Amino acid sequence: MTSLWLARPTRIEADDPAAAPRVFDEIVVGAGLTGLVTAVLLARAGRRVGVLEARGVGAAATGNTTAKLSVLQGAHLQRVRRRTSARVLQAYVDANLAGQAWLLDYLGDRGVPVQRLDAVSFAATPAGREIVEREAETAREAGLHVMTDVADDVPFEVHASARLAGQAQFDPMDVLEALAAELRGLGGVICEGVRMTGASVGRPVRVRTTAGAFSCERLVLATGTPILDRGLSFAKLRANRSYAAAYRTDAALPQAMYLSVDEPTRSIRTAPDPDLASGAADLLLVGGYGHGVGRHPSPRSRVDALDEWTRSTWPDAALTHRWSAQDYETPHGVPFVGWMPRGRGRVFIATGYDKWGMTNAVQCGLTLAADLLGELPDWARTLRHRFTTPVALGAGIGINAAVAKHYAVGWGRALVTRLPEAPPPEGAGSVGRVGRAPVPTAASTVDGVTCRVSGICPHLGAVLAWNDAERTWDCPAHASRFTADGVRLEGPAKRDLRR
Known part of the structure; x- marks a missing residue:
């Protein structure tokens, strides 16, 4: 699966690692939006900055986002309010407004195409009406001019909606190139x-x-989840995988960015059609249908459900691209950003954007640069000194209880399952024991090639699960991911799987 944004050739030039300097003032690990914003701000201050990226610029979250630059974020603001306080909610909104304003100014100065649209949170079911009303009230509490109205430009029933004008969408790779x-x-x-x-x-x-x-x-770690375990960040995050697809259709398209507040989550926007010969001005983008990483029995069924809903709503929709992304949620609903515990004041992190990486990535970049160069903004200081409420504590306990459950279930199943000698069917994978070996083996067949690798995540030893949508091995504990032949893709693991 390749995202709409990553399907075109990149115009980004990189440096030869063999010829690059080995000594810097700051090293930023991760070349997504957070990493590059931070690096640019440091370089403007005259610092010697090196960015290290395991794959390519934008290869992980930024290149696979739906790229909505919005401060109205589904039902997220009420989650922040419920888990923290009115003061922290206000600081979170102020931080997102600062990130949004910085990025819009940056893109405007460089002529990067941006579409200014309203953001709409909507209820797809009667049960979601109360959530929408509460989100609108919470947003207004934080000073946002949210309107409640009836969405009349979409071909499906909307039971309630909240609208914030003047938000934006764009191609995230255009941003990274600049x-x-x-x-x-x-x-x-x-x-x-x-x-x-x-x-x-x-x-x-x-x-x-x-x-x-x-x-x-x-050192700045801008890698989705920090790849050093010193601060135990992996134990404070819940990882989710969600899906997106682009379609060409002759039907009328929405004139705003839509996001449902009820399940399954449905995110809807448009994007300029890169194929000018198609005759279509815009593509339809639909995303959502997420699940915990490594915790769904068939991610492919979620992809199929997204596609079925889209085609039932826009019957002539023709698929052009399909992709997925990984996001991390904190117990507070607010990103972790700043110095890493046990990092001696020399290691900094940013993580936990909970699907809102466009605004949060930039505000975290602003925070990191202020940490390293000067005075923190008031909103950053408030977010850093937030207290842990009982609700947030309960969310954190729930995160780790779920991890414990998947350790037990994974090992229990793997130890009693014998891996067949015959290769798995095309596109399938399974984990089990081979002979008397104490360590489970993961076997899969992709494009006619059968691979057998260790079935244990090299991070902290959880049993891996097969992702039948992306044909990857995913860790249900802390969300490391690997290709079918064991090459690390993302997450806190630092090594490939043993063949």
């Missing part, structure tokens, strides 16, 4: 295909990678 060009113009370095494998947090910080060692004064 940021990467500015960074390299300021003397910054971007190395693709370089995976960080560890770090020694001394003076200087020594960063171990697949391309050798680098050193820096301070």
